[in-house]
Amino acid sequence: AFELYPYLLAAALRGVKVILVGSGTRDPEDPGWHLKPINRELNPDLKDKLVNPLPVNLRSNIAVYRIEHCTVHAKLTLVDDAFANIGSANIFSRSMVGTDSELSAAVSTTTSLVRDLRVEVWGEHLRAPMKATVRSALEDLDVALGIWRPDWLPAGVAPSTWLAAGSPEGFAPNERVLALVGP
Numbered sequence: 001a002f003e004l005y006p007y008l009l010a011a012a013l014r015g016v017k018v019i020l021v022g023s024g025t026r027d028p029e030d031p032g033w034h035l036k037p038i039n040r041e042l043n044p045d046l047k048d049k050l051v052n053p054l055p056v057n058l059r060s061n062i063a064v065y066r067i068e069h070c071t072v073h074a075k076l077t078l079v080d081d082a083f084a085n086i087g088s089a090n091i092f093s094r095s096m097v098g099t100d101s102e103l104s105a106a107v108s109t110t111t112s113l114v115r116d117l118r119v120e121v122w123g124e125h126l127r128a129p130m131k132a133t134v135r136s137a138l139e140d141l142d143v144a145l146g147i148w149r150p151d152w153l154p155a156g157v158a159p160s161t162w163l164a165a166g167s168p169e170g171f172a173p174n175e176r177v178l179a180l181v182g183p
Contacts, residue, residue, distance in 0.1 A: 005049035012054055012061040019148050020046075021125070024068040024179065039066040042182040051183045063148040064181040067125060075104075081115040081141055083108045115139060122147060125178055126162070131170035137161075143168070147178075
């Protein structure tokens with residue numbers, strides 16, 4: 001009853017780009033699961049509650065990624081470079097209803113605070129030196145969305161942007177750790 005899936009689904013139905021980024025490796029503190037790969041495919045909740053209810057032509061509004069060789073604990077929500085929520089709650093009922101003890105902090109602003117946070121986090125995901133030209137491309141939300149799906153790039157921006165060294169200018173990733181899980 002308190003899951004975030006219905007809200008993510010409603011957003012995708014409105015044309016909002018929904019990006020979920022998770023771990024590529026289980027938490028080393030989880031007994032019996034030390035460094036096992038995870039998120040190789042969409043889990044049943046993502047399929048049943050987010051992707052499958054969408055008409056096929058709107059499924060490209062969702063991008064689910066994993067970060068290889070990394071355990072992601074952060075729960076970070078960014079909306080339109082104007083709202084950020086950082087906390088410990090997961091997107092399912094256990095966290096939302098209060099069964100687990102969770103804490104979040106949120107900010108809504110017209111300053112560059114949220115954009116700057118997004119640029120830093122997405123820059124880390126890209127594993128590329130943060131040159132001025134790369135930072136400038138990341139600061140443009142429309143161009144930066146192309147990290148997740150090339151078809152999200154604005155008209156006139158090369159489809160190779162974020163996929164090839166030098167596109168955008170100065171982009172030279174040290175490694176690629178972002179892997180598309182689906183859909």
